[in-house]
Amino acid sequence: DTEVTQTPKHLVMGMTNKKSLKCEQHMGHRAMYWYKQKAKKPPELMFVYSYEKLSINESVPSRFSPECPNSSLLNLHLHALQPEDSALYLCASSSRRSEQFFGPGTRLTVL
Amino acid sequence: DQQVKQNSPSLSVQEGRISILNCDYTNSMFDYFLWYKKYPAEGPTFLISISSIKDKNEDGRFTVFLNKSAKHLSLHIVPSQPGDSAVYFCAAEGNTDKLIFGTGTRLQVFP
Numbered sequence: 001d002t003e004v005t006q007t008p009k010h011l012v013m014g015m016t017n018k019k020s021l022k023c024e025q026h027m028g029h030r031a032m033y034w035y036k037q038k039a040k041k042p043p044e045l046m047f048v049y050s051y052e053k054l055s056i057n058e059s060v061p062s063r064f065s066p067e068c069p070n071s072s073l074l075n076l077h078l079h080a081l082q083p084e085d086s087a088l089y090l091c092a093s094s095s096r097r098s099e100q101f102f103g104p105g106t107r108l109t110v111l
Numbered sequence: 112d113q114q115v116k117q118n119s120p121s122l123s124v125q126e127g128r129i130s131i132l133n134c135d136y137t138n139s140m141f142d143y144f145l146w147y148k149k150y151p152a153e154g155p156t157f158l159i160s161i162s163s164i165k166d167k168n169e170d171g172r173f174t175v176f177l178n179k180s181a182k183h184l185s186l187h188i189v190p191s192q193p194g195d196s197a198v199y200f201c202a203a204e205g206n207t208d209k210l211i212f213g214t215g216t217r218l219q220v221f222p
Contacts, residue, residue: 004154006154041214041215042200042212042213042214042215043212045210050208056207056208056209088152090154090155092154094208099157102154102155102156102157104153104154105153105154107152
């Protein structure tokens with residue numbers, strides 16, 4: 001299995017909702033990542049988990065809360081988001097010092 | 112401060128000809144470079160990478176060249192095919208888990 005899966009594919013939520021994005025990989029990769037991508041912009045790193053521990057938080061607002069339940073799963077919990085948080089959220093995984101494999105992304109719309 | 116730059120937002124090439132995509136970086140600590148291809152509403156797909164100890168890496172139709180003194184890398188696609196039409200991102204890493212993406216170049220290959 002050489003892919004990263006993400007669910008849901010699309011998500012529409014109100015500013016008072018709580019939702020979660022899920023990511024899964026079965027490649028035995030030790031690092032997992034969340035990125036945010038706005039239209040016509042490059043992916044922007046949000047969080048990095050290394051060996052299931054949060055190693056990088058790029059000063060992301062607390063309304064985004066990551067969680068790594070085990071080495072194959074990565075969640076992003078969303079609460080009280082703003083319309084400007086609407087974007088494509090990408091998950092990726094990698095072994096040490098190698099290419100990151102990306103999932104297809106979740107298209108998030110905040111109303 | 113944009114540490115990785117792709118100065119050409121778009122490139123149009125005839126099928127069968129060579130496509131050359133360029134990327135410049137400013138941080139001399141970067142030692143691993145990658146190229147990704149991205150279709151709209153999908154995750155980036157890894158194409159090819161190069162370590163700073165090399166100046167060239169080839170994989171099929173794709174070749175990446177690295178000029179460390181100029182802090183410049185390029186991706187050559189020969190021959191170009193219509194299916195190569197996408198946005199191409201270069202990315203750089205410097206012994207951390209942080210991948211810094213360039214701004215992207217939209218390649219269009221026409222018949």
